[in-house]
Amino acid sequence: MTLVTLVNGGDQRAFDELFLRHKTALYRHAYHMTGDTELCNDIIQDVFLSIWAKHAKWTVHSTPLAYLYQAVRHRILDHISHEKVVAKYMDELLHFQSEGNCFADEHLLEKDLFALIEEKKQQLPNRTKEIFELNREQQLSYKEIAEKLHISEKTAKKQVHNALRYLRTKLAFLLIPVILTLF
Template sequence: MLDVTSIADAELVVLLKEGHRAAFSEIYARYQGLLYIYACKIVKDEDEAEDIVQDIFIYLWSKHSQIQFNSSLSAYLYSAVRYKFFDLLDRKKVRVDYAESLGKFLDTGVAITDEYIREKELANLIEKEIARLPAKMREVFELSRKAHLSHREIAQKLNLSEKTVKNQVNNSLKELRFKLGLFSILLFLFK
C-alpha cells in the first residue's frame, strides 16, 4: 500500500484524479480542519461552516476525475470555501426574498380573495334579482344596462314610447336598489 502522508499536494492531486482513496483521505486529513476554521471565520456559524467543508469534500471525491486544478490544491480548496459561502448567501437572500413576498401576499392576498368572493356573490345576487323583475321590465332593463342601448333605441325595438322605457328603467333601478340595499346591510352586519 502506498504511504501518502509524505507526498506533496501536487502528487496527491494526480493520485486523486486517478481515483486513489488514500490520496483523498490524506487531502481530507490535511485540509479539513484548516478549511473548517477558515469557513467559521467567513460564515460565523459553526454548523454552516461544517456543511460547507463537507460539501466541498463530497464534491472533490465525486468529481475527482473531472476537476481541473489550475492552481495549487490549497488555493483550489480555499476558493471552493469562498464560492460555497457566496452560494449560501444567495440561497439565504432567495429565502428572505421569498419570505418577504409571501408576507406581502398574506397581508394583501387574503383581502383580495375575500373581496373577489364578495364581488362574485354580489354579482350573482344582482343577476338573481334582475331575473325576478317582471318580464317586460327585465327586458327593458337588460337592453339598457347589458346591451347598452339608449332609451330611444329600446323604444323603437320594443314598439314602446321613450317615456315608458325611461319609467321601466327607473322602476327596475328602484326595485334593485331596495332589494340590494337590504342585502348590503345584512352583509355588513354578518361581516
C-alpha cells in the first residue's frame, strides 16, 4: 500500500511518515521562496494540517512530494498576494493619518480588527475552525467538545492550540503597524 492510500484510510503513522520523509525538502523549497524561517514552518504545518483535515478525500495525481511542493508553492503565493493587499491598505491608512485625519471613533478600528480576525479564522481547516469556535465562541470545555464531536480531549485541546498559534502568527505582523498609527 502507498502512503497516500494509508493516509486516506486515516493511518496516523503513515501521515507521520509522510511528514518525516518530506519536511526537510519542503522546508528548503519554502525557504528558497521566502527567506523566512518562521513563515516556512507555518506554511508547511498548514499544508499538512490541510491534508490531514481532508485525508479521506486527499488525492495525489503524481507523487506525494510533487503534490506537497505544489501545495507549499501555492500557500506561499497566496501569502505574498495577501501581503501586497495588506501593504496597500496600510499605505492608505498611513496616508489618511498623515493628512491630519485621525480615528474619531475607535469603534471603526475595532470593527476592522474583528473583521480581520474573522477573515483569518476562515482560513483555518474546517475541523480546526469548528473546534476553535466551540471553545472560544460557545465557551465549551475541551471535554464537552470531545464528547460532542467524538474526539479525544487531547485532540480538542491541540486543535484550539493550533488555531490560536495560527491566528497569532497571521495577525501579529498586522497589529504592530495599526498600533503604531495610533501614536
